[in-house]
Amino acid sequence: MPILAPPPRFSATVPVLVAGGGACGLTAALSAHDAGAEVLVLERDPTPQGTSSMSQGTMCAAGTRMQRDAGIDDNPDIFFSDVMEKTKGQTDADLVRTVAREAAPTVEWLTATHNVPFKVDPSWRGLGHSRQRLHSVPEKTGQDLMGRLVQALERAGGDLLTNAHVTDLFADINGRVHGVRIRRPDGSTEDIGCGALVLATCGYASNPELVKKYIPDMAGARTFTWENSQGDAVQWGLGLGAAVADMSAFQGYGALAYPQLQLFNYNYIIDGGVMVNTLGQRFSNEVADVSGQGVHVMRQPGSIAFMIYDQVLHDRYKHLHETRQAMELNAVKFGNSPDELAKALGVPGAALSVTLNDLRAAKHGQKPDPFERVYKDCIQLEPPYAGIKVTGALYHTQGGLVVNHSAQVKRNDGSLLPNLFAGGGAARGLSGPTASGYIPASGLCMAMTLGRLAGRAAARLTQNLES
Ligand SMILES: Cc1cc2nc3c(=O)[nH]c(=O)nc-3n(C[C@H](O)[C@H](O)[C@H](O)COP(=O)(O)OP(=O)(O)OC[C@H]3O[C@@H](n4cnc5c(N)ncnc54)[C@H](O)[C@@H]3O)c2cc1C
Numbered sequence: 001m002p003i004l005a006p007p008p009r010f011s012a013t014v015p016v017l018v019a020g021g022g023a024c025g026l027t028a029a030l031s032a033h034d035a036g037a038e039v040l041v042l043e044r045d046p047t048p049q050g051t052s053s054m055s056q057g058t059m060c061a062a063g064t065r066m067q068r069d070a071g072i073d074d075n076p077d078i079f080f081s082d083v084m085e086k087t088k089g090q091t092d093a094d095l096v097r098t099v100a101r102e103a104a105p106t107v108e109w110l111t112a113t114h115n116v117p118f119k120v121d122p123s124w125r126g127l128g129h130s131r132q133r134l135h136s137v138p139e140k141t142g143q144d145l146m147g148r149l150v151q152a153l154e155r156a157g158g159d160l161l162t163n164a165h166v167t168d169l170f171a172d173i174n175g176r177v178h179g180v181r182i183r184r185p186d187g188s189t190e191d192i193g194c195g196a197l198v199l200a201t202c203g204y205a206s207n208p209e210l211v212k213k214y215i216p217d218m219a220g221a222r223t224f225t226w227e228n229s230q231g232d233a234v235q236w237g238l239g240l241g242a243a244v245a246d247m248s249a250f251q252g253y254g255a256l257a258y259p260q261l262q263l264f265n266y267n268y269i270i271d272g273g274v275m276v277n278t279l280g281q282r283f284s285n286e287v288a289d290v291s292g293q294g295v296h297v298m299r300q301p302g303s304i305a306f307m308i309y310d311q312v313l314h315d316r317y318k319h320l321h322e323t324r325q326a327m328e329l330n331a332v333k334f335g336n337s338p339d340e341l342a343k344a345l346g347v348p349g350a351a352l353s354v355t356l357n358d359l360r361a362a363k364h365g366q367k368p369d370p371f372e373r374v375y376k377d378c379i380q381l382e383p384p385y386a387g388i389k390v391t392g393a394l395y396h397t398q399g400g401l402v403v404n405h406s407a408q409v410k411r412n413d414g415s416l417l418p419n420l421f422a423g424g425g426a427a428r429g430l431s432g433p434t435a436s437g438y439i440p441a442s443g444l445c446m447a448m449t450l451g452r453l454a455g456r457a458a459a460r461l462t463q464n465l466e467s
Pocket of ligand 1: 232
């Protein structure tokens with residue numbers, strides 16, 4: 001990813017350029033636009049989708065109006081404590097403080113100013129969050145979130161250029177970015193100048209060489225992510241002398257319907273379901289660490305597990321997009337007894353019966369749970385039972401460029417690159433160095449919160465340069 005010397009002239013110059021049109025890039029553009037700057041988003045694909053469109057569209061935020069309306073007592077300090085506990089204090093406390101403080105204003109601003117209507121999703125609880133603080137658009141899908149962000153940018157009058165693959169950055173010896181080169185699908189190139197650049201091209205989950213380099217344990221592991229997550233931002237940043245951190249961290253997930261490779265919802269587990277392996281045995285505390293559970297699943301025979309729940313839970317969540325998709329694909333199996341379900345899933349019936357009996361006893365408090373899971377607000381599973389075969393995957397990387405409280409990129413010595421900003425998967429996340437540090441819905445939280453901060457700061461920087 002070369003950094004080139006600035007050309008004598010650019011075909012056009014825009015105050016704020018945004019590379020990447022996912023949730024981060026679109027939010028950054030809305031924010032820069034609201035701050036009064038002309039902005040252009042450059043997106044490699046024909047339509048802006050990105051990892052954001054694959055997501056469930058939920059972001060965490062603490063102390064929002066939506067939480068207050070729902071009677072949920074939360075604030076940025078509690079959010080901060082939850083992240084520090086989840087990461088065992090191994091993450092960047094300043095970044096966590098900034099994001100914990102700025103996530104709520106981001107959700108409220110997108111809702112009130114840009115008609116991207118967030119609501120609290122009360123079905124997500126626990127998993128590191130001590131309060132119900134996951135917010136989603138009504139449809140609860142990343143595709144709808146992206147659709148709403150694109151519409152918001154159109155309404156606001158921000159510019160978006162698709163089929164515009166940013167291939168190179170132009171910068172001087174001080175690290176000031178003067179512009180970028182884009183390549184169009186017909187092979188032609190164009191050089192566009194800028195006053196400031198926001199990197200929103202996500203992480204490196206789809207770049208096997210970078211995964212091998214930074215997360216050797218996951219080299220060759222299944223990935224379920226957007227193919228353009230090639231690590232462009234990190235590589236450009238390194239070329240400009242930027243600091244990177246937590247490069248070994250990632251979000252895993254262990255509930256990908258197999259062999260359909262469709263995301264399946266974790267609510268079944270949160271409300272009392274369990275996971276077993278091909279031997280019909282449980283292998284972990286399923287709710288201790290939803291990201292790390294992905295790694296547990298990948299370590300089971302054949303990297304296969306089965307989510308086991310029941311008809312009551314099925315009915316509770318059958319309206320969800322993921323469930324409807326799984327039903328259409330005939331991925332969910334049912335059985336009137338453990339034996340019947342075991343046959344339908346292809347696991348040993350005797351072992352599944354023992355597992356479900358032990359589970360019943362643990363939920364009644366008659367036997368300790370072998371993995372110390374606490375079953376607060378969980379139902380007892382009753383026949384008919386339901387189950388689905390799943391696998392684990394690496395979803396997105398959490399390491400990235402080190403940024404300050406305005407999402408401006410830092411060098412190793414702590415100084416700032418003059419006009420470079422980053423957010424979302426391009427920036428270091430909240431997770432610290434491991435997969436277990438990932439707290440649910442922080443991916444989009446980092447995308448939209450840092451996007452908003454980056455867009456606003458980039459706009460102000462260019463306005464200061466003009467005045
Ligand atoms: C299956 C799945 C489910 C998830 N669910 C959730 C969830 O519910 N909640 C949550 O918080 N997180 C979730 N995540 C994580 C979340 O999706 C990401 O953290 C977030 O979408 C990152 O946003 P982004 O804007 O940084 O990246 P992206 O959405 O990937 O956007 C980056 C954009 O940049 C473009 N691009 C890349 N390189 C270039 C280039 N050189 N030139 C031009 N354009 C380029 C890409 O095409 C893409 O459109 C999930 C992830 C996966 C894989």
